[in-house]
Amino acid sequence: MLNRSIKVKGSQFVDQEGRQVILHGINMVCKEGNYIGAWDEKDFRKLKEWGFNVIRLGIIWDGVEPEPGKYDDEYLSAIEKFVEYAANQGLWVFLDMHQDLYGVDYGDGAPQWATLSDGAPHVTGEVWSDAYLISPAVQRAFDHFWNNAPAEDGIGLQDHYAAAWRHVAERFADHPAVIGYDLMNEPFIGSDANQIQPLMYAKYAEEFAVAEEISDPDIEQLMQDFFDPEKRMNLLQFMSETERYTSIIDVVTEGYARFERDTLSSFFSKVTQAIREVDSETAIFLETNYFSNIGVLSGIEPAIDVHGNRDANQVYAPHGYDLVTDTNFSDAANAERVGLIFERHEQTRGRLDMPLVIGEWGAYYGSSGATEAAYVVKDMFEKLLCGDTYWSYEGSNMDEYTFFKAIRRAYPMAVAGCLQHYRHDPDSDAFTMTWEEANTSSAEGVSLAATIIYVPDLQKAENGGVALSPQGDSFHLERIEGTNAGYVVISPSTRLGESIVRSIRIGS
Template sequence: MTTVRTSGSRFIDSDNRHIILHGISMVCKDKERNYIDDWTPEDFMRLKHWGFNVIRLGIIWDGIEPEPGHYDDQYLEAIRHWIRLADQHDMYVFLDMHQDLYSCLYSDGAPAWATITDGHIYEKTALWSDAYLFDRAVQTAFDHFWNNSPAPDGVGIQDHFIKAWKYTVRYLADEPNLIGYDMINEPFIGSGVQRIVQAMFSEYGELASRLAGGQPPDMEELLAMWHDQDKKMEALSLLESIDSYRQVMEASAIAQGDFERNVLSPFYQKVGDAIRECDPDGILFLETNYFSNMGVPSTITPVLDQDGRQDRQQAYAPHGYDLVTDSDYVHAADNERVSYIFRQHEATRQRLEMPMLIGEWGAYGGSSEAENAALHVQSIFEQLLCGDVFWCYWSPDMDRYSSFKGVCRAYPMAVSGTIIRYAYRHEDDSFRMEWEEDGSLSAPTLIYMPPAQEHTANERSVRLTPAGSGFEWTQLGSYGAALLRIAPSSGSGTRSVTIG
C-alpha cells in the first residue's frame, strides 16, 4: 500500500498519482457484541472486487472507553484486525468516530456515563432520526458534550472524548494503510435545533400559504404533517422547486453558521491537535453539522497547525442525503435537490481549498427502486472529481439490488498526472477519461472496470491516445471485474483512454 496525502484539491499517493477514493462504510453498532462484527476475509475480498479502495471503519466511543479513563484494548485489537484485513486486500482505511443520537442509551456513540440529560427521558420516534429534531434527552446530551460538562470523575466529557481519540490514534497509527480520522459522525447542534426547526417549518408554512392563497398552517399542524409519512411526502412536493428548497434550508443558516464557527470548528481544532501529537501525517476529515448534509452552506474552518497555518493534511468530508432518506420513499430522492446539495458542498470545498470526499451517501438498503437515484449521484461524483464512501456494507448480497449500479462503477483508482474528466456509462459498459500526464512519474495509471454482462475484461476494446508503452488487463478473481494498467508515456501532455 502507498500513503495517501492531500495536494490542493486532490488526493495523491506516494507515487504522486492523482487518486480517487471510492469506498464503503463498515461499522458495528451493536453494544451486545461490544461493537465487533463477524466480517470475514471473504467480505473484504468481495469489497475489493466490487472496486472499493477505501473503508470508512466505524469506531464507537463506548467501545473504546466503557468506563471513565479506562480503555478497552481488546476492542481496539479487533479494529486493528479489520484494518489489517483491508490492507491484505489493498484497501485504505480511515477511522470514523461514529454516533447516532449521541449515546449508546439511544442508539450508538457515547458511553452511558458520558450521557447527561438533566432528567429528560428519551422517547423513540417512528423515524429514528426525527429524535434529533424533537427529543429533549438527545438534545440535552449534546448540549452537555459541547459545554464539556464534567463526567463522574470530574473530567469534562468532551475532554474524555478527545483523550479517547488520542489513545486510539497512538494505538493504531502505525498501521500502514490507515490514512486518517473522521473526527465525529454527523455532529449535531443540541437544543439549538429548536431554533432551526422553528425557522425551517415557519418558512415552509409561509411558502405553502403563498401558493394556496390562505393563512399559513400553525406549528402544530406542520409537526403533525412531518410525523405522518404519507403527508410528509405530499408536503415535500412543494420543495421540488429549488428556489423553495433553498429558502427553507437557508432559513436555518444563521443558527447553523454560529454553531459551526463557534462550537464545531474549535472542537475540530482540539481533536486535531490531540491527533497530531500521535500522527503528524494522517488526514483529518472534517464533517459539517447535521443539517448541512441537506444543502445548508457550511461555515466550518480548517484545522490550523502549530504555526497558525492551515494543516496540510485535511479533507472536507460532508454527507449528502435527500429529505426522503431513512424512509420507505428513499428511492424517490429528488434529483434537483440532490444536485443542489452537492453544489453547496463543492462551493464549501473551494472555500476551504482542500480535497473533498463525500463521507456518506446512498442508504438505499433493500430498496428495489433506487437505481435512478444512485446513478444520478454517480454522475455528480464524476463531475466533481471527488471521492465518496457509500453507506453502508449491510449484506453480502447488496449487489443484487438495482442501486448497486451507481456504487459498483468504473473509475480511475490512480492516475499518473491529474484527472481532467471521466465518465462511465452502464448502458454500454463504456468508460472515457482525459488526464494531464506527468512525465516525471513512473507508476502506471489504474482504472477499475466492474463485471461485464456479456464479455470478459480482455474482450473490451481500449483506445489510448497517445499509445505510449501500452496497457494490460488484470482480472480480479471470479467476480468478472478487472483493472486496466496503462503504462506512462515518455513525456507530459494530455492523454485520453476510451474503453468499450
C-alpha cells in the same frame, strides 16, 4: 494495485508517485453488542472485487472508553483485525468515531457515563433520526457535551473524547492502511435547534401560502406533518424545485454556521491537537453539522494547531442525503435537491481547499426502486471528481441489488497527472476518461507512473474494446483472481518531458 502512502495535496489525494487518487468505498459500522462486526476475510475480498479502495470503518466511543479514562484495548485489537483484512486486500481505511442520537442510552456512540441529560425524557419518532429534533434527552446530552461539562471524575466530556482519540491514534499511527480519522459522525447542535429549525417551517409556510393563496397557514400543523413520514412526502413535493428548496433551507444557514464556527470547529481543533501529540501525518476528516446533510451550506472551518496554524492534512468529509432517507420512500429522492446538496459540498470544498470525500450517501437498504436515485448521485461524484463511501455494507450479496451498478462502477483509482473528466455509462457499460498527463514526482526523483482504472468486467477490454489516445501508447489488463473484474493499467505516454492530454474509452 495502489501504493499504500497517500497524502493531501491541496484539494486532492496523491500517492508517493504523485498520482491523483480517487477514493471509492463503503461504510462498515457495527452499532450493537460489542461493536465488532461479524466480518471475515471473505467480506474484504468481496470489497476488492467490487472495486473499492477504501473503507470507512466505524469505532464507538463506548467501545473505546467504557469507563472514564479506561480504554478497552481488546476492542481496538478486534478493530485492528479488520484493518489487517483490509490491508491484505490493498484497501485503505479511515476510522469513524460513530454516533447516532448521541450515545448508547438513545442510539449508539457515547458511553452511559458520558451521557448527561438531567433526567430529561427521551422521545422517539416514526423515523429514528427525528429524535434529534424531538427528544429533550438527546438534545440535553449534546448541550452538555458542547459545553465540556465534567464527567463523574471531574474531567470535561470533550477532554475525555479527545483523549480517547489520542489513544486510538497512538495505536494506528504507524499502520500503513490507516489514512484518516473521521472525528465525529454527524455532529448535532443540541437544543439550539429548537430556535433555528422553526425558521425553516415558517419559511415553508410562507412560500406555501403564497403559492396556494392561503392567508393564514397553520405552522404548528405543518411541523406535526413533517414528523409523519407519509405526510412528509406531500410536503417534499412542494420543495422539488431547487429555487424553492434553497429559499426554505437557507433561512437556517447562519444559525447552524455559527455553531460550526464557534463550537464545532473549536472542538475539531481540540481533538486534532490531541491526535497530533502521537500522530503527525494521518489525515483528519472533518464533518459538518447534521443539517448540511440535506444541503444547508456549511460554515465549518479548518482545524488549527496550538499555535493557531492550519493543520496541513485535512479532508472535507460531509454526508449527502435527501429528506426521504430513512423513510419507506428512499427511492423517491429528488434529483434537483440531491444535486444541490452536492453542489453545496463542492462550494465548501472550494472554500476550504481540501479533498472532498462524501462519507455517507445512499442508505437504500435493498430498495428495488432506488436505481434511478443511485445513478443521480453517481453522476454527481463523477462531475465533482470526489471520493465517496456508500452507506453501508450489508453482506456479500449486495451486488444482487438493482441499484448496485451505480456503486460497483468503473472509475480511475490512480491518475498520472490531472484528471479532467470520467464517466461510467450504466446502460452501455462504456467508460470514458480524459486526463492531462505530466511528469510526476516520487521519492526517488522524477518519473512517470501508470494510470489505473478499475473495471467491473474486463471482457469488453479483453475483446479489443479499448481506444486509447494518443494511438500507439500501451496498456495492459490485470484481472482480480477468480473474478471477471480487474484493472486497465495505462503506461506513460512515449512523449517524455511534456504534458499531454490523454483519453480512453473502454467498451462501445
